[in-house]
Amino acid sequence: MNHYTKQDIIRIVEEEDVEFIRLQFTDIFGNLKNVAVTTSQLDKVLANKCMFDGSSIEGFVRIEESDMYLYPDLDTFKIFPWRPQQGKVARFICDVYRPDGTPFEGDPRYILKKVINEAKEMGYTFNVGPECEFFLFNAEDSGEPTNTTLERGGYFDVGPLDAGENARREMVLTLEDMGFIIEASHHEVAPAQHEIDFQYDNALTTADNIMTFKLVVRTIAKRHGLHATFMPKPKFGVNGSGMHINMSLSKDGKNIFDDPNGKLGLSEDAYHFIAGLMKHMEGMAAVTNPLVNSYKRLVPGYEAPVYIAWSATNRSPLIRIPAARGASARVELRCPDPAANPYLALAVCLAAGLDGIKNKLTPPDSVDMNIFTMTEEEKADKGIKNLPSNLKEALVAFEKNELVKIVLGEHTTSKYLEAKNAEWNQYTIQVSQWELDQYLHRI
Ligand SMILES: Nc1ncnc2c1ncn2[C@@H]1O[C@H](COP(=O)(O)OP(=O)(O)OP(=O)(O)O)[C@@H](O)[C@H]1O
Numbered sequence: 001m002n003h004y005t006k007q008d009i010i011r012i013v014e015e016e017d018v019e020f021i022r023l024q025f026t027d028i029f030g031n032l033k034n035v036a037v038t039t040s041q042l043d044k045v046l047a048n049k050c051m052f053d054g055s056s057i058e059g060f061v062r063i064e065e066s067d068m069y070l071y072p073d074l075d076t077f078k079i080f081p082w083r084p085q086q087g088k089v090a091r092f093i094c095d096v097y098r099p100d101g102t103p104f105e106g107d108p109r110y111i112l113k114k115v116i117n118e119a120k121e122m123g124y125t126f127n128v129g130p131e132c133e134f135f136l137f138n139a140e141d142s143g144e145p146t147n148t149t150l151e152r153g154g155y156f157d158v159g160p161l162d163a164g165e166n167a168r169r170e171m172v173l174t175l176e177d178m179g180f181i182i183e184a185s186h187h188e189v190a191p192a193q194h195e196i197d198f199q200y201d202n203a204l205t206t207a208d209n210i211m212t213f214k215l216v217v218r219t220i221a222k223r224h225g226l227h228a229t230f231m232p233k234p235k236f237g238v239n240g241s242g243m244h245i246n247m248s249l250s251k252d253g254k255n256i257f258d259d260p261n262g263k264l265g266l267s268e269d270a271y272h273f274i275a276g277l278m279k280h281m282e283g284m285a286a287v288t289n290p291l292v293n294s295y296k297r298l299v300p301g302y303e304a305p306v307y308i309a310w311s312a313t314n315r316s317p318l319i320r321i322p323a324a325r326g327a328s329a330r331v332e333l334r335c336p337d338p339a340a341n342p343y344l345a346l347a348v349c350l351a352a353g354l355d356g357i358k359n360k361l362t363p364p365d366s367v368d369m370n371i372f373t374m375t376e377e378e379k380a381d382k383g384i385k386n387l388p389s390n391l392k393e394a395l396v397a398f399e400k401n402e403l404v405k406i407v408l409g410e411h412t413t414s415k416y417l418e419a420k421n422a423e424w425n426q427y428t429i430q431v432s433q434w435e436l437d438q439y440l441h442r443i
C-alpha cells in the first residue's frame with residue numbers, strides 16, 4: 001500500500017489530470033456509497049470538511065442529528081482505470097465523523113478499526129485473504145439483470161466453454177492497475193460462476209479491497225453486457241457463491257499460527273483462535289451471512305458448510321486448515337458469503353478469534369470424515385452443531401451473543417437487528433413460485 005501525505009495527493013491530482021474525486025464509504029449493510037466533488041474542492045476534502053446527510057443512509061442516524069463528515073484515508077487514493085483518462089476520476093475511502101470531531105460509532109470501518117486496535121494492543125496484526133465468487137449472468141437488452149445464462153462451463157474450464165474469460169481478463173487487469181496482486185482467477189463449479197483471488201493483506205486494507213473488488217467486477221461485467229452478482233445463491237440446484245475468509249495473526253512480522261513442533265504444524269494460539277470462531281459462529285452468522293438468501297447456500301451438496309466443525313484435510317466443515325505452513329499458515333472460514341459487509345464480518349471474526357486466545361479456549365477434535373454421510377447420532381456424539389438454517393435463527397443467535405453485540409456496538413446492533421428482522425418478516429409473508437408449483441394444481 002502507498003502512504004500519501006496531503007502534498008503527495010495535491011501533486012498526483014495535478015500530474016495525473018484528476019478532475020473528479022469520489023468520497024466513498026460503506027453503510028452498515030455493506031452497500032458502497034459515494035459523493036463526487038471536482039478538484040476545485042480538494043482543499044476542503046483534505047481538511048475533512050466534506051459533509052453529507054447521514055439520515056438518508058440506511059442504518060446511520062435520525063434526521064435530527066444528520067450532519068456527518070467524511071475524513072478521507074489518504075492511503076486509499078486510487079484512480080479509476082475505467083473512467084476517461086483525461087479529467088480522471090479518483091477516489092478516497094473515508095471514515096465517517098460526527099460534527100463534534102468524534103468518529104461515528106455506526107461507521108463499519110470504525111467498528112473494524114476498534115477490534116484491530118485491540119489486536120494491536122496484544123501485539124498482533126490480523127491478515128486476511130478472501131476468495132470472492134460471483135456469477136456473470138445475462139442482462140436483458142433493457143439492462144435488466146437476469147439469473148440466466150447459456151454458458152455450460154464448470155470448474156477450471158477454458159474458453160469458449162468459459163464465456164466469461166474476456167470479462168474476467170479485464171477485471172484482473174483493472175484490479176492490477178489499482179494495485180491489487182491477483183493470485184489466481186478461474187471459472188468456478190457452476191455455469192457462469194467465477195472466482196478471482198487476490199493477495200491477503202492487513203484486515204482493514206482487505207475490507208477496503210473487497211469493496212473495490214465488487215465495484216470493479218460489477219463495472220467491467222456491465223461493459224461486457226453481463227450482469228455480475230454476488231448474491232449467495234442465485235440459482236437453485238447449482239453451487240452458490242461463497243467468500244471464504246483466510247485468516248492469520250502475525251507478531252513482529254512472524255505468522256504466529258505456524259509452529260513446526262505443534263500438532264499438525266500449528267501453534268496453541270491457532271487452536272485457541274479456531275475455538276473462538278467455533279464458539280461464536282452461530283452469533284456471527286447474521287453478519288457473515290446476512291441475507292434470507294444466504295441460508296439457501298448453506299445446504300448439503302454444494303461445497304458450502306452446514307456444520308460447525310473443523311478439519312485439516314476435509315473441505316466439508318466450516319473451518320479448514322489449508323496445507324501450507326510457514327508464512328502461509330492460516331485458518332479458512334468457509335461460511336461467509338460475498339453479501340456480507342466485509343468490515344463487520346472481519347470485525348466479528350477477529351473478535352471471536354481473540355476471545356479464543358484470551359480465554360485459551362480449546363476446539364473440539366477435528367472431523368476428518370465427510371460429515372454429510374454421518375448419522376444424526378454420530379454427529380450428536382461428536383458434538384457437531386449445525387450453522388443457523390435461516391436468517392431468523394441467525395438473528396436469534398446474534399441477539400444472544402454478547403461479544404458480537406459489543407463488537408457492533410449498541411447503535412449498529414439495534415439498527416441491524418431491526419432491518420434484518422423486517423427483511424425476514426417480509427420474506428415469510430411472500431407467496432413463492434415453489435408454493436404455487438406444489439399446491440396450486442391439487443389443493
Ligand atoms: N498467512 C495468510 N493469512 C491470511 N491469508 C493468507 C495467508 N496466506 C495466504 N493467504 C490468502 O489465502 C487466500 C487463498 O486462496 P486460495 O484460492 O489459494 O485458497 P483455497 O482455499 O486453497 O482455494 P479453494 O477454497 O478455492 O479450494 C489468498 O487470498 C491468499 O493470499
Ligand SMILES: N[C@@H](CCC(=O)O)C(=O)O
Binds near residue numbers: 241
Ligand atoms: N462455491 C462454494 C465453494 C467452492 C470452493 O471450494 O471454492 C461455496 O459456496 O462456498
Ligand SMILES: [Mg+2]
Binds near residue numbers: 133
Ligand atoms: Mg472457490
Ligand SMILES: [Mg+2]
Binds near residue numbers: 131244332
Ligand atoms: Mg477456499
